[in-house]
Amino acid sequence: MSRENLARIKMEPLLFHTQASTSSRAPLNFRVLDQLIRILAGRSLLPEELAGLMESACLGEWQSDWKRYVQAGVCLGALQVEPGMEWVSRKSWTGSIRHTVKCRRCGTESSREMGREFHFLRKIGRQVLRFFAIGEASSRRATIPSMQDNSGHQRAVNWSMCKECGGLCAYCEECLTMGRIRQCSVLIRGDPAWLERANQHGAGELCKEPDWGHWGLSPAQKDAAFAGVGFLKATAARSAVVPADKLRAQPAGLPRFLIWAVTGAGKTEMIFPLIEYELAHNRQVLIATPRKDVVLELAPRLIKAFPECSVVSLYGGSEERWSRGQVTLATTHQLMRFYQAFDLVVIDELDAYPYHNNPMLIHAAEGACKRSGRYVLLSATPPAALAKEAARGALACVRVPVRYHRHPLPVPKRLVLPRVEQMLKQGRIPGKLRSVLADSLRRGAQVFVFVPRIAWVEPLVRLLGKTFPEFAVKGTSSKDENRRDTVQGFRDRTFALLVTTTILERGVTVPKSDVFILGADAALFDEASLVQMAGRAGRSKDDPAGRVFFGSREWTASQLRAIGQIREMNRLAGKKGYLLESDQPDRRRE
Ligand SMILES: [Zn+2]
Ligand SMILES: [Zn+2]
Structure with a gap:
């Protein structure tokens, strides 16, 4: 110094x-x-x-x-x-100024303005606190009732008496799980440039091309990874030309690359060469995923793939909370603790809960990426806006149209069925459905039955149990506390039929399984969720041609688009020569 x-x-x-x-x-x-x-x-x-x-x-x-x-x-x-938290003033169309409070950690803004009413209450609040002992008043955590929504639902930003500053003080409800952030609290941020200085030792020694051979990728995976590394190379040049602190790019304007890979394509293997490339250039990599079990499952694989580098996994209750690694694996909420720390931010399943349409997590992901950094987005069903951007050429994108086992995706078949309510009321499974279900059970498949409503799960379990007395039937939904055990039992083949909701549309891979979607015309089942549910079938190499049925009374645009998307991916896979010889469409016609 x-x-x-x-x-x-x-x-x-x-x-x-x-x-x-x-x-x-x-x-x-x-x-x-x-x-x-x-x-x-x-x-x-x-x-x-x-x-x-x-x-x-x-x-x-x-x-x-x-x-x-x-x-x-x-x-x-x-x-x-x-x-x-900071005050934000906005001019409305009438010309009046609105004052709202914004959380700087998660970007949430109070939905209602704090005008005169606020200053009046603030004054009163101070006097109340002065009158009583401060500690006592604050321990009651008096939320001012008039500042809540009429619905009684507490807004994302709330106000309470504060022990720290002795007045009425805003706090953020939205990111409360990460520790309470108040209007009078401070955020301490470290300049990421110091990170680079610390990392510069030995930079350049390892600057080598990724070694493509040892990842064992399928041709489609390899092409996608190659395109991804090409993107990283092209965008790295940009940060080398312009010094990091001169980059004025808004986080939303940072380079993005979409890997649109079908369900079961093996997304994680594809990003390994990208990670290798970044590590070789001494850059920091973050992989953000919506689910903790993905973090737990991916961490050992990353440690095995990159034994010489440090891998840190972050999730609620993680022991490595304060460790720093070259590769950080985190659930999306953990990103709030970072400030411009990563050169590459990989966002897994960006269309899934909780990331999709969640401004808080989008804000967090933007805050964690360096101004010279870039994003790689992974999805099997990207949101319509992103898909359009990619089609327009405004977003760099690569499609992986085939699964790792190189067989085509099962195309859903249609079953015209009465409404699910009607089936339950009559206490009878229609003959058509009964015979296709029996076919699946006879061939020894594990059968997923998806329904749009939690309330239908239990009655349908009873009805199916009555229809197929020789097979065990179970149900699960978001309300089921033993969901993990039920799913594990299904994987272990302790029962053959599982009735469930969209809660299992992703992340569950059961070898040799067939998928039945009842009430496929329900508004809840959009194109993405139909594609995801259909994606549960045919995942394993030993049974790549699982069966998928859309059971509904009516055709909906979502069903048509979902089938269209699956067909399009299969067509693309055939055209690019990704399918195995035996599955080539022209061969099959012969
Ligand atoms: Zn917040
Ligand atoms: Zn305070």
Whole structure:
């Protein structure tokens, strides 16, 4: 640390008015400061979280003095201290100004303006607190009733009496699971440039082409990975030409690449060469996925694939909360703890809950990516807007139209059936459905029966049990607490028929399975969810031609589009020569 920098520390005004205590009078330990700056680089944390981070980095001794260290870091330009929430003023079309509060961590904004009413309540709040003992009033956590929606539903940003600042203080309800962020709390952010400085040792030594041979990819996977690495190369040049801090690109304007891979294509294997390429250039990679079980399943595979690099898995309750790795695997919510930390952000299943249409998680993913970074998006059923962008050529995209086993996707067949309510009321499974179900059971397949309503699961289980007394039937839905066990039992073939809802439309792979979608004309079943459910069939190499049925009274546009999408992918796979010889469409016709 140079003398100039030390002089600057004394000159800058105080950020925090630290109370004089014995510890704060002691001179700063510059080794501690240096380490603090390093561990904070690319993170965005609340003070409580900083305490955990310091503890994990063996800086626990200096925890009580964190304000002085953070302040010194700010003066050096290595750290930023920002308010947790900020006021946003917007001009409405009538010309009046609306004031709302916005959470800086997750981007949520209070939906209602705080005008005179707010200032009045704030005044009253202060007086109330002054009158009573502060602690007592705040422990009641008085939410001002008039500031809730009429529906009684609490808005994403709420107001309560605050112990810290002694007044009416906003807090964010939306990202509460990550620790309460208040209007008076601060977010401590580390400059990601320090991360690069720390990483620069040895950069360039490993700059080699990915080794394509050892990943064991199918031709389609290889082509997609090749296109992905090409994208990374092209966009890396951009960040090398323009220095990172000069890049003015808005997060939404960062380069994106969509890998549109059919269900069962083996998406994860495809991104391994991309990760390898980034690691060879000493870049930080993040893989964000909506589900914790994907993190748990993927982590050992990544560790095996990249034994020389550090892999960190983050999810609610993860033990590696404060570790830093070259590859970070995280559930989507964990991204909120990062600030411009990653060169490559891979978002898995971007069309799935909770990411899809969730402005909070989109904000988090944008915050975590460096201004010189890029996104790779993975999906089997991308949202319509993205698919259109790709078709227009506005979004770089590669399609993987075939499964890893190189057999075509099963095309759904149509069954004209009465409504599910009617079947349940009559207590009878129509003959047509009974015979196709019997065929599936006879061939020893595990049968998924999807219905659009949770309330139909149990009655249908009873009805199917009565119809096929020789087979065990079970049901599960989001309301089922033993869902995990039920699904495991189905995988282990302890029963043959599983009645379920869209909760199992993704992520469940059962070898040798057939899919029946009843009430396929329900509004809930859109194109994406029909394609996903159909994607449960024919996943394994040993039984690639699973059977899929759309049972409904009417044809809907969603059903037509889903079948169209599946056919289109099969056609593309044939055209590109990805299918195995025996499955080539022209051969079959002979
Ligand atoms: Zn928030
Ligand atoms: Zn407060």
